[in-house]
Amino acid sequence: MSSAYRPQDLETIVETYEDGFSGRKTAEIVGISYRQLDYWARTDLVRPSLADAKGSGSRRRYSYRDLLELKVIKQLLDAGLKLESVRDVFAYLRESLGEDIATANLVINGKNSVVVASGDELIDVLNAGQGVFNVLALGGVKDDLDAAIVELRPTPAASPAAEPDLDAEAPPASAV
Amino acid sequence: MSSAYRPQDLETIVETYEDGFSGRKTAEIVGISYRQLDYWARTDLVRPSLADAKGSGSRRRYSYRDLLELKVIKQLLDAGLKLESVRDVFAYLRESLGEDIATANLVINGKNSVVVASGDELIDVLNAGQGVFNVLALGGVKDDLDAAIVELRPTPAASPAAEPDLDAEAPPASAV
DNA sequence: TAGGCGGATGACACCGGTGAAACTACCCCG
DNA sequence: CGGGGTAGTTTCACCGGTGTCATCCGCCTA
Numbered sequence: 001m002s003s004a005y006r007p008q009d010l011e012t013i014v015e016t017y018e019d020g021f022s023g024r025k026t027a028e029i030v031g032i033s034y035r036q037l038d039y040w041a042r043t044d045l046v047r048p049s050l051a052d053a054k055g056s057g058s059r060r061r062y063s064y065r066d067l068l069e070l071k072v073i074k075q076l077l078d079a080g081l082k083l084e085s086v087r088d089v090f091a092y093l094r095e096s097l098g099e100d101i102a103t104a105n106l107v108i109n110g111k112n113s114v115v116v117a118s119g120d121e122l123i124d125v126l127n128a129g130q131g132v133f134n135v136l137a138l139g140g141v142k143d144d145l146d147a148a149i150v151e152l153r154p155t156p157a158a159s160p161a162a163e164p165d166l167d168a169e170a171p172p173a174s175a176v
Numbered sequence: 177m178s179s180a181y182r183p184q185d186l187e188t189i190v191e192t193y194e195d196g197f198s199g200r201k202t203a204e205i206v207g208i209s210y211r212q213l214d215y216w217a218r219t220d221l222v223r224p225s226l227a228d229a230k231g232s233g234s235r236r237r238y239s240y241r242d243l244l245e246l247k248v249i250k251q252l253l254d255a256g257l258k259l260e261s262v263r264d265v266f267a268y269l270r271e272s273l274g275e276d277i278a279t280a281n282l283v284i285n286g287k288n289s290v291v292v293a294s295g296d297e298l299i300d301v302l303n304a305g306q307g308v309f310n311v312l313a314l315g316g317v318k319d320d321l322d323a324a325i326v327e328l329r330p331t332p333a334a335s336p337a338a339e340p341d342l343d344a345e346a347p348p349a350s351a352v
Numbered sequence: 353t354a355g356g357c358g359g360a361t362g363a364c365a366c367c368g369g370t371g372a373a374a375c376t377a378c379c380c381c382g
Numbered sequence: 383c384g385g386g387g388t389a390g391t392t393t394c395a396c397c398g399g400t401g402t403c404a405t406c407c408g409c410c411t412a
Binding site: 075076078079080081082084085086088108109110111122123126130131132133134135136137140 | 251252254255256257258260261262264284285286287298299302306307308309310311312313316
């Protein structure tokens with residue numbers, strides 16, 4: 001899928017982030033503005049789990065999992081969801097996210113209902129229910145995130161290997 | 177499904193609306209505020225197709241199809257979509273809406289892509305694509321709308337047959 | 353210990369969406 | 383033909399989310 005990099009690269013790169021990701025870097029990787037990241041932290045949507053801000057001069061530190069959540073949020077926003085409903089989603093979602101990310105689908109129905117199904121279950125859910133469903137394949141989110149981490153890896157002056165440009169943006173619309 | 181009324185009732189009732197639905201009535205039936213209806217008309221989201229407003233004191237007249245569109249919009253908003261993306265959707269959707277409403281599904285992907293698939297096609301699309309999909313079964317929308325029209329039919333004083341009270345609010349969430 | 357720099361914070365503005373209330377025009381009935 | 387009620391229009395205001403800029407603070411390095 002996403003650009004050509006040896007999977008091992010990701011591990012290596014992530015190791016260099018053992019203290020977590022800074023606010024600005026996080027925003028850059030996830031593809032959101034620093035203002036958004038800041039606002040979301042203040043309003044308890046996603047707080048940096050490694051180190052929270054405590055007064056001016058302190059530093060937020062985001063974990064890889066934080067980035068994952070942030071990326072999911074960005075996807076939902078890009079899909080046209082209101083930030084408000086994203087909040088509702090994460091109120092429920094947080095615990096169930098994390099294990100089988102590669103295959104799981106996030107299904108949002110109405111304002112409260114949130115489900116993580118996998119594969120065929122999804123179809124049953126869609127057939128059964130009413131109203132609007134928002135479906136997000138989590139595997140793609142992780143892929144995007146990993147690709148972005150690789151693209152935006154540190155030491156920008158010491159890696160002339162591959163051009164770190166392009167395809168860091170939107171996953172092609174494909175089908176549809 | 178929704179309360180007990182003979183299907184013929186709907187036709188009869190709709191006939192009494194041959195001049196179309198007034199703004200207030202439309203808002204009531206669709207389940208939105210008059211303010212929203214007004215704002216949407218001003219900002220070209222849904223204009224009353226039978227008679228538009230021209231100066232204070234004039235009257236807007238909405239067609240049944242207008243109500244259908246409005247109901248779809250309401251569903252999307254209830255699902256947590258931003259009004260902005262609803263606008264994008266309707267820029268494309270308008271022509272394809274109308275024929276096979278009962279079975280069609282509205283699929284929204286990203287900001288631009290809009291598709292109306294039916295039945296199994298839907299599943300293919302979901303498997304193929306990336307990102308977030310918003311799926312809306314249009315049949316349910318029509319059912320809800322029809323039920324609301326029956327509930328809120330005119331001549332509230334002249335129809336002692338069935339008590340036209342209660343459950344005039346939200347069409348039961350059922351399923352889900 | 354003194355700078356300097358990265359980054360959190362605060363203040364301000366702006367825009368979209370909506371509620372509330374005042375204003376106004378049309379229609380119908382007497 | 384005039385009054386009243388109904389309904390559309392207009393204005394004011396608020397809130398959430400975000401951009402921008404200025405400020406302030408703490409850590410790190412020299």
